Amino acid sequence: MTRAATRRREGxxxxxxQPVIETRGLRKVFRDxxxxxxxxxxxxxxxTVNDGEVFGLLGPNGSGKxxxxxxxxxxxxxxAGLVRVLGAAPDDTRAKAxxxxxxxxSHLHPFLTPRETLMYYASLFGMPRKEAVRRTHExxxxxxxxxxxxxxxxxxxxxxxxxxxxxxxxxxxPDLLILDEPTSGLxxxxxxxxxxxxxxxAQGGVSVLMTSHLLADVEDVCxxxxxxxxxxLRAEGMIADLLRQPDAxxxxxxxxDEPAAAAVRAELEAHTGRRVRQEYPAMSLERYFLQVVxxxxxxxxxxxxxxxxxxxxxxxxxxxxxxxxxxxx
Amino acid sequence: MANDAQNGLAATARRIGGVAVLAVRxxxxxxxxxxxxxxxxxxxxxxxxxxxxxxxxxxxxxILLTYTLGFAFGILCLATLWAACALFAAEIDSARMQLxxxxxxRAAEFWAGKWLALLALNGVALLAVYAGxxxxxxxxxxxxxxxxxxxxxxxxxxxxxxxxxxxxxxxxLDELRARNELPHGYSERTILRVLEEKAHEKYTEIPPGRQxxxxxxxxxxxxxxxxxxxxxxxxxxxxxxAQVTGICRLGCVETARAVEVPLDDFTLKEIEFAVDARxxxxxxxxxxxxxxxxxEHTGDAQHAPGLLLRFRKDVALLTPxxxxxxxxxRAAAVHGSVxxxxxxFGLTLSVCFSLPVAAFVATVLxxxxxxxxxxxxxxxxxxxxKWSNRAGVLVSRTVHGATRHAxxxxxxxxxxxxxxxxxxxxxxxxxxNALLLPLLLAAAGCxxxxxxxxxxxx
Numbered sequence: 001m002t003r004a005a006t007r008r009r010e011g012x013x014x015x016x017x018q019p020v021i022e023t024r025g026l027r028k029v030f031r032d033x034x035x036x037x038x039x040x041x042x043x044x045x046x047x048t049v050n051d052g053e054v055f056g057l058l059g060p061n062g063s064g065k066x067x068x069x070x071x072x073x074x075x076x077x078x079x080a081g082l083v084r085v086l087g088a089a090p091d092d093t094r095a096k097a098x099x100x101x102x103x104x105x106s107h108l109h110p111f112l113t114p115r116e117t118l119m120y121y122a123s124l125f126g127m128p129r130k131e132a133v134r135r136t137h138e139x140x141x142x143x144x145x146x147x148x149x150x151x152x153x154x155x156x157x158x159x160x161x162x163x164x165x166x167x168x169x170x171x172x173x174p175d176l177l178i179l180d181e182p183t184s185g186l187x188x189x190x191x192x193x194x195x196x197x198x199x200x201x202a203q204g205g206v207s208v209l210m211t212s213h214l215l216a217d218v219e220d221v222c223x224x225x226x227x228x229x230x231x232x233l234r235a236e237g238m239i240a241d242l243l244r245q246p247d248a249x250x251x252x253x254x255x256x257d258e259p260a261a262a263a264v265r266a267e268l269e270a271h272t273g274r275r276v277r278q279e280y281p282a283m284s285l286e287r288y289f290l291q292v293v294x295x296x297x298x299x300x301x302x303x304x305x306x307x308x309x310x311x312x313x314x315x316x317x318x319x320x321x322x323x324x325x326x327x328x329x
Numbered sequence: 330m331a332n333d334a335q336n337g338l339a340a341t342a343r344r345i346g347g348v349a350v351l352a353v354r355x356x357x358x359x360x361x362x363x364x365x366x367x368x369x370x371x372x373x374x375x376x377x378x379x380x381x382x383x384x385x386x387x388x389x390x391x392i393l394l395t396y397t398l399g400f401a402f403g404i405l406c407l408a409t410l411w412a413a414c415a416l417f418a419a420e421i422d423s424a425r426m427q428l429x430x431x432x433x434x435r436a437a438e439f440w441a442g443k444w445l446a447l448l449a450l451n452g453v454a455l456l457a458v459y460a461g462x463x464x465x466x467x468x469x470x471x472x473x474x475x476x477x478x479x480x481x482x483x484x485x486x487x488x489x490x491x492x493x494x495x496x497x498x499x500x501x502l503d504e505l506r507a508r509n510e511l512p513h514g515y516s517e518r519t520i521l522r523v524l525e526e527k528a529h530e531k532y533t534e535i536p537p538g539r540q541x542x543x544x545x546x547x548x549x550x551x552x553x554x555x556x557x558x559x560x561x562x563x564x565x566x567x568x569x570x571a572q573v574t575g576i577c578r579l580g581c582v583e584t585a586r587a588v589e590v591p592l593d594d595f596t597l598k599e600i601e602f603a604v605d606a607r608x609x610x611x612x613x614x615x616x617x618x619x620x621x622x623x624x625e626h627t628g629d630a631q632h633a634p635g636l637l638l639r640f641r642k643d644v645a646l647l648t649p650x651x652x653x654x655x656x657x658x659r660a661a662a663v664h665g666s667v668x669x670x671x672x673x674f675g676l677t678l679s680v681c682f683s684l685p686v687a688a689f690v691a692t693v694l695x696x697x698x699x700x701x702x703x704x705x706x707x708x709x710x711x712x713x714x715k716w717s718n719r720a721g722v723l724v725s726r727t728v729h730g731a732t733r734h735a736x737x738x739x740x741x742x743x744x745x746x747x748x749x750x751x752x753x754x755x756x757x758x759x760x761x762n763a764l765l766l767p768l769l770l771a772a773a774g775c776x777x778x779x780x781x782x783x784x785x786x787x
Contacts, residue, residue: 030786041786067786073431075784091779093433101431107424109351111358123347124432126340168428 021049026081041067043231056222064231065211100174106165110154139167158185179210348442372401373461386475413675414687436775447672482747483656484647489543494528536635542623550616558647565634581609582619650749659750660740666762673767677774701729
């Protein structure tokens with residue numbers, strides 16, 4: 001269990017807003033063989049991710065998201081600027097011991113089994129064998145790969161490999177989790193599970209930095225986002241603040257019949273002097289898909305309980321008994 | 330505090346162990362290792378049957394020890410070098426290193442883990458090859474009934490007490506300076522180096538009618554139950570197998586007793602004869618240790634050729650020096666140390682370059698190491714000064730200088746000649762090849778690994 005998680009769960013320490021990631025004037029210029037500059041991937045980035053926050057880094061392809069992450073992890077060296085991760089330089093091994101990382105492509109050793117893979121990464125944290133075995137078992141259960149624990153990863157589907165990748169990112173129970181496109185290659189159920197996991201980890205006090213092309217994913221889990229474009233920061237803030245439309249108000253009412261709805265609409269139009277739009281909300285395709293799959297008994301969930309101690313309070317669990325929505329005619 | 334340090338050490342050991350286990354698994358789960366094992370098995374089992382000897386037990390032994398072990402060691406050298414070149418380079422190229430590099434592992438721990446994995450794999454392969462060769466030697470000796478005639482032996486070698494090549498080179502230099510005959514255009518350092526190289530290989534002539542004597546001091550006293558073997562190797566003036574006659578006289582200084590052995594019409598270029606230690610009389614408490622050997626060329630002054638000998642190499646006294654299989658183990662240790670050096674070299678290259686570049690550079694440097702000695706010997710100082718030769722000679726001399734100590738021990742020659750690999754040589758080989766040079770290479774490799782970017786723009 002992480003120190004932050006323990007702290008939070010005990011509930012006797014107020015939530016701190018210490019930055020876990022801080023960049024100032026971060027710049028990265030890639031050069032060719034002859035040291036000539038080819039592209040400026042990141043241009044003077046100032047970024048702060050606070051403790052316990054789920055932070056989303058958004059941007060189109062080539063906007064510098066992955067380059068930024070690689071500089072945070074010490075895989076690339078900044079051309080200029082300052083990087084602090086968990087209060088230390090990116091190549092500080094004490095800081096590295098508290099970080100979990102899932103790259104965009106899992107890059108697993110194809111000849112290893114999931115069990116061997118997790119044991120290997122546990123050994124890199126200097127974990128005693130007994131503890132590594134227990135942790136490996138927990139993580140295999142969590143990502144639902146116990147049945148394939150002794151098959152070589154090389155024969156896995158992209159989704160299964162992604163699950164192994166996710167498990168290795170959690171092997172050290174990190175305080176800071178860096179996820180590069182975490183839902184890439186996962187089916188809707190897998191995506192939902194990852195998002196549930198991220199929320200659950202954040203509730204446990206883990207700070208999360210994630211990138212994604214799928215804006216809906218980011219919207220579902222992130223507290224704050226930054227939008228990059230061509231290496232520069234274009235926008236940053238709380239999602240709720242960024243997306244709020246101050247001029248509009250929306251009501252949702254159940255059980256209102258058509259004449260009553262018409263009367264309410266007329267009243268509102270008279271009050272505002274503007275036309276009021278009336279809609280019958282539909283559930284998202286993702287939610288509908290998940291309910292159908294759950295109805296078929298194909299439910300899967302990350303077994304978070306042994307990992308976090310308690311199940312996250314706001315994680316919605318789909319069960320075969322969930323009601324299918326009645327199509328709106 | 331002590332507990333923390335222990336935990337730190339234990340954690341370091343676990344990280345190194347983890348890296349090593351991964352490298353071993355990677356090796357064992359690829360086809361390359363299978364192919365390598367098949368090649369080694371062919372070397373040990375098939376090669377001795379294919380290569381025909383001269384029908385003598387010595388010839389058979391020579392094939393088994395030189396060809397079989399030589400081929401197997403050559404294969405292991407290349408395999409080790411290329412595998413080491415791949416260990417970092419392939420992981421970096423495939424981006425798998427990224428996942429490991431973000432974990433709290435120091436560059437030195439990565440390096441040590443991979444090096445130890447190569448060492449372990451090489452150790453197993455080398456021991457299997459040597460055990461196979463030992464079994465072959467025993468089986469062939471038994472099958473062909475040569476056990477009574479020829480036994481593989483291990484003998485201590487004592488060379489004549491002579492000034493060191495450096496001392497001899499200094500004396501020659503002083504003489505040349507006194508006579509004002511120093512060659513122009515060369516520094517004294519260069520002249521000294523050339524003289525020293527020449528001193529190693531210097532031939533001295535014993536013309537007909539002349540006598541030459543050498544003094545020996547054995548590293549271990551000779552027991553009265555043992556024998557001492559005299560070995561003389563020589564060239565003749567015209568490099569032909571001429572008929573030579575002479576008298577060898579071997580005397581023990583402690584007992585003042587000597588044995589005279591006439592040598593008539595010997596046409597080979599090597600003479601070996603054994604003398605029973607009892608022939609030197611009652612040994613003092615300290616044992617028989619100091620000997621004097623003289624050789625008198627009794628050939629016809631008109632027709633017999635003079636004998637050319639390199640005193641430092643060609644004249645020796647051989648005394649019992651342990652069992653053959655222990656000597657085989659010592660040879661395996663020397664070979665193992667060379668493989669450890671190659672593994673370290675390949676690993677450091679693989680940190681610096683991609684796999685194809687690292688493998689190419691490693692192979693070129695290996696070839697240069699093999700030919701460097703010849704180039705240094707063959708190229709004269711005048712030729713070395715020509716602008717067209719400068720770069721090549723400089724590279725060859727540098728590589729030769731850097732690897733001279735590392736490759737000083739010649740385990741195959743020692744095994745074939747029945748010479749015990751002495752402890753000093755073994756210590757030097759292991760210390761130089763498996764400790765000092767790998768440490769330097771590791772320092773360089775780790776410095777590069779810490780500075781190198783392990784990801785790219787993708």
